[in-house]
Amino acid sequence: MKLAYWMYAGPAHIGTLRIASSFKNVHAIMHAPLGDDYFNVMRSMLERERNFTPVTTSVVDRNVLARGSQEKVVDNITRKDSEEHPDLIVLTPTCTSSILQEDLQNFVDRAQIEAQGDVMLADVNHYRVNELQAADRTLQQIVHYYIEKARKKGELPEGKTAKPSVNILGMTTLGFHNQHDCTELKRLMADLGIAVNAVIPEGASVHEIKKLPQAWFNLVPYREIGLMTAEYLHQEFGTPCIDITPMGVVETARCLRKIQQVINEQGADVNYEDYINNQTLYVSQAAWFSRSIDCQNLTGKKAVVYGDNTHAAAMTKVLAREMGIHVVWAGTYCKYDADWFRQEVSEYCDEVLITDDHGLVGDAIARVEPSAIFGTQMERHVGKRLNIPCGVIAAPIHIQNFPIGYKPFLGYEGTNQLTDLVYNSFTLGMEDHLLEIFGGHDTKEVIHKGISAGSDLNWNREAQAELNKVPGFVRGKVKRNTEKFARERGMNEITLEVMYAAKEAVGA
Numbered sequence: 001m002k003l004a005y006w007m008y009a010g011p012a013h014i015g016t017l018r019i020a021s022s023f024k025n026v027h028a029i030m031h032a033p034l035g036d037d038y039f040n041v042m043r044s045m046l047e048r049e050r051n052f053t054p055v056t057t058s059v060v061d062r063n064v065l066a067r068g069s070q071e072k073v074v075d076n077i078t079r080k081d082s083e084e085h086p087d088l089i090v091l092t093p094t095c096t097s098s099i100l101q102e103d104l105q106n107f108v109d110r111a112q113i114e115a116q117g118d119v120m121l122a123d124v125n126h127y128r129v130n131e132l133q134a135a136d137r138t139l140q141q142i143v144h145y146y147i148e149k150a151r152k153k154g155e156l157p158e159g160k161t162a163k164p165s166v167n168i169l170g171m172t173t174l175g176f177h178n179q180h181d182c183t184e185l186k187r188l189m190a191d192l193g194i195a196v197n198a199v200i201p202e203g204a205s206v207h208e209i210k211k212l213p214q215a216w217f218n219l220v221p222y223r224e225i226g227l228m229t230a231e232y233l234h235q236e237f238g239t240p241c242i243d244i245t246p247m248g249v250v251e252t253a254r255c256l257r258k259i260q261q262v263i264n265e266q267g268a269d270v271n272y273e274d275y276i277n278n279q280t281l282y283v284s285q286a287a288w289f290s291r292s293i294d295c296q297n298l299t300g301k302k303a304v305v306y307g308d309n310t311h312a313a314a315m316t317k318v319l320a321r322e323m324g325i326h327v328v329w330a331g332t333y334c335k336y337d338a339d340w341f342r343q344e345v346s347e348y349c350d351e352v353l354i355t356d357d358h359g360l361v362g363d364a365i366a367r368v369e370p371s372a373i374f375g376t377q378m379e380r381h382v383g384k385r386l387n388i389p390c391g392v393i394a395a396p397i398h399i400q401n402f403p404i405g406y407k408p409f410l411g412y413e414g415t416n417q418l419t420d421l422v423y424n425s426f427t428l429g430m431e432d433h434l435l436e437i438f439g440g441h442d443t444k445e446v447i448h449k450g451i452s453a454g455s456d457l458n459w460n461r462e463a464q465a466e467l468n469k470v471p472g473f474v475r476g477k478v479k480r481n482t483e484k485f486a487r488e489r490g491m492n493e494i495t496l497e498v499m500y501a502a503k504e505a506v507g508a
Helices: 012-022 038-046 062-067 072-084 095-099 104-114 131-153 178-191 206-214 227-237 249-264 273-283 286-291 309-322 335-348 358-368 377-386 411-427 430-437 461-468 472-488 496-505
Strands: 026-032 055-059 088-092 118-121 165-171 195-201 217-219 302-307 326-332 351-354 372-375 390-392
Touching (some): 012 131, 055 072, 072 088, 104 118, 118 131, 131 195, 165 178, 206 227, 249 273, 249 411, 309 335, 335 351, 372 377, 372 411, 472 496
Parallel strands (some): 026 055, 026 088
16 A cells, blocks of 8 residues: 555665665566566656666466466576676565565576576575665675685785775665765865775676775765675774764765865865855855844744755754754654664754654644645645645655756755755745736635544535635644534534634634
8 A cells, every 4th residue: 555655765675776776787687577677667757767777577367376486487587687787686586576475586497507608696685675775685695795805816906005995885776866965076076186996886897896995985975775884894904984964054064074184194284164154155045044034034933844854954954053953853764773863853853753654744744734845756745735835855856856957955056956955845836826916816725634534524605615714824724723623512513603703712
């Protein structure tokens, strides 16, 4: 049912497919029934991907259910190996293959005998983890595989690069503004005199993995994907990991100061304070905007924030620390990492919400009636129903999150994008407000439904007409107060009399 309507994080095999299809010349095969192969369509459509998505479905049909897979999966692996000549084929389990209790590792071992390229089974428990956790694990598994392969062949480079260098870990296909963020991080590193040793996995070849130990440090901008790989590289080679997301003026400066500390400890002699000051004052407009009259008009306004851990935590800090906006509650659907999220945002908001139930999120938004929402595409949908503007800050992704123009969320250029997003979100709807005041257009005769099923009461024609006369920016609040009044008194229908009584009851 979640898959049919809305999921914040998809099933595990989607995470594995995201990692595999992010690498160059890597093919993924999943053993699943027809219908589970929507990843191909999703990637091609949403990301406007020109190339064919390198994912093949080994279909579980009635013959498989009757007689088992037999040679089908092995044949699919060897056929793709001979046709596409990939460097690596990743076989991903699915819930279906787990139910059938098929020995996929045996399929991989048999296929490897004939295949010219490498064949690997994604070691992911598809009942225990979601898309993000599976992606994190699959990336770490592929990196481990090729590090060990290079080590056995004696091809693993020794020592670090002559000049400071970085691995950027966790950039993937179908990531929220990942391509633009990656470009911005590369520019940022170039400004700092730091070479980019590798970007893994997006756009990389598996042959580049053996270069990873040469970097002076690893940068993991998104907490959801890349941390397991960074931890493995730290354990094996002692490579420091920086996992501070450079989103917003304060966190970007903190990230740069941490980079300065890490590379100076390894023999460099750099000081980025002048660069930070120059970027904050003249490249980023966020610091100036926070002192302008436009931002002062937003001071104290209520907002809610919801998304993955990385973006929800960062956005909460930007709103509260840099813009003086009151974050009523902040939430995440990454329940597996709830402790970290609470620790990051607790001092910047009144309440923390940890859930992946979109209904609970919608009800929580309706309860506090914020001036603006910063969330996913689902919260944007909720905002439309409640007549509350919403700025989208996190996956799940939509085609709108792959803009043709340059719109990073990270770095100093990202601070400008965030500033525009915040300001436009709060001011959205003023045109309708002014038009309604001055009679510029006909008011739509639409009654917005509540978020949960319990808020759907019957409004008669007279009550509907009266509600439609209320200015749009407060109509949702009037509707919810009236329905709350009626429900507390066991009424099933909203009439003019009920509306007037509700108005009297709240002293309006």
